[in-house]
Amino acid sequence: MELVQMQKSLQDYTKSLFLDGVLDSQFLQLQQLQDESNPDFVSQVVTLFFQDSDRILNDLSLSLDQQVVDFKKVDPHVHQLKGSSSSIGAQRVKNACVVFRSFCEQQNVEGCHRCLQQVKQEYYLVKNRLETLFKLEQQIVASGGMIPAMELGF
Amino acid sequence: DSENGVPASFKVPAGVVHKIFSYKSSVIFCCSQERKIRREMADEVPSLAESKLTALVVDDNFVNQTMHHKLLDRLGIQNDVVCNGQEAVDVHCSGRNYDLILMDMEMPILNGIQATKRLREMGIESKIAGVTTRANEGDKKEFMEAGLNDFQEKPLTISKLLSILHRLDFYVQT
Numbered sequence: 001m002e003l004v005q006m007q008k009s010l011q012d013y014t015k016s017l018f019l020d021g022v023l024d025s026q027f028l029q030l031q032q033l034q035d036e037s038n039p040d041f042v043s044q045v046v047t048l049f050f051q052d053s054d055r056i057l058n059d060l061s062l063s064l065d066q067q068v069v070d071f072k073k074v075d076p077h078v079h080q081l082k083g084s085s086s087s088i089g090a091q092r093v094k095n096a097c098v099v100f101r102s103f104c105e106q107q108n109v110e111g112c113h114r115c116l117q118q119v120k121q122e123y124y125l126v127k128n129r130l131e132t133l134f135k136l137e138q139q140i141v142a143s144g145g146m147i148p149a150m151e152l153g154f
Numbered sequence: 155d156s157e158n159g160v161p162a163s164f165k166v167p168a169g170v171v172h173k174i175f176s177y178k179s180s181v182i183f184c185c186s187q188e189r190k191i192r193r194e195m196a197d198e199v200p201s202l203a204e205s206k207l208t209a210l211v212v213d214d215n216f217v218n219q220t221m222h223h224k225l226l227d228r229l230g231i232q233n234d235v236v237c238n239g240q241e242a243v244d245v246h247c248s249g250r251n252y253d254l255i256l257m258d259m260e261m262p263i264l265n266g267i268q269a270t271k272r273l274r275e276m277g278i279e280s281k282i283a284g285v286t287t288r289a290n291e292g293d294k295k296e297f298m299e300a301g302l303n304d305f306q307e308k309p310l311t312i313s314k315l316l317s318i319l320h321r322l323d324f325y326v327q328t
Binding site: 052 | 214215216217218220221224225228260262287308309310311312
């Protein structure tokens with residue numbers, strides 16, 4: 001595939017993530033912090049988010065599988081995940097965490113189980129999409145091209 | 155608009171980060187007059203000098219730590235990062251001091267409200283900006299009353315950080 005075509009595909013793909021609400025403007029903040037002194041900043045932070053989230057989701061699954069659910073343990077995990085997803089612009093994960101927290105407050109075990117599934121779904125979706133995004137970027141760089149700047153006209 | 159005969163809008167010369175001390179009333183510097191004014195003031199305020207701002211990030215979330223560290227870095231602000239309120243207190247007990255503290259609210263061991271109270275009790279006069287995603291009025295009030303100078307909702311962005319710095323009278327290269 002030609003370089004120009006690859007760059008166009010990347011732009012279209014990135015745009016679709018915003019239009020689908022998978023990412024919000026906070027992701028653009030992340031991109032703005034990337035520069036020559038830190039050319040992999042975005043992927044570093046996103047990788048950190050993936051590692052953090054995998055751990056949190058695992059802990060959440062364990063906590064909710066207990067005979068007696070300790071919401072004092074569940075809520076801080078959800079808060080953490082809400083915080084980090086919000087920081088990188090993973091909007092749908094963040095929104096799912098907001099709902100999750102309200103069920104924690106109500107100490108609704110069934111509701112929390114449903115929310116955990118929802119959060120996992122949104123998380124795997126954004127993870128998958130961002131991994132694809134980074135692959136597209138790598139292909140462009142490998143072909144000697146530059147990553148096009150994100151246009152905000154949508 | 156002008157104050158004291160100096161234009162109200164100004165730009166800090168590139169590559170220079172200032173800490174501007176209040177002298178009698180707030181003085182806003184115009185770029186072209188800056189050196190002259192600072193020379194005059196240096197006699198009366200000897201500590202006024204070009205100095206790098208320092209900050210402490212207090213947050214238990216690794217992603218937020220990385221983001222806030224980088225945001226501050228980008229504005230030329232040297233910064234350290236700790237994971238909770240207790241570590242923030244400990245680092246001050248060890249003798250470190252910072253111009254600005256970005257304090258998260260919900261943290262284990264010692265949360266932001268408790269840590270802010272503790273630091274103020276210790277006599278720490280650094281500017282403390284509370285940053286949190288929990289922003290209902292009650293929580294915000296409690297956090298402010300603990301001794302904050304400013305409050306900002308997460309997630310932090312460059313412009314939110316700049317408005318914190320502006321409100322707290324810090325001037326940085328943008």
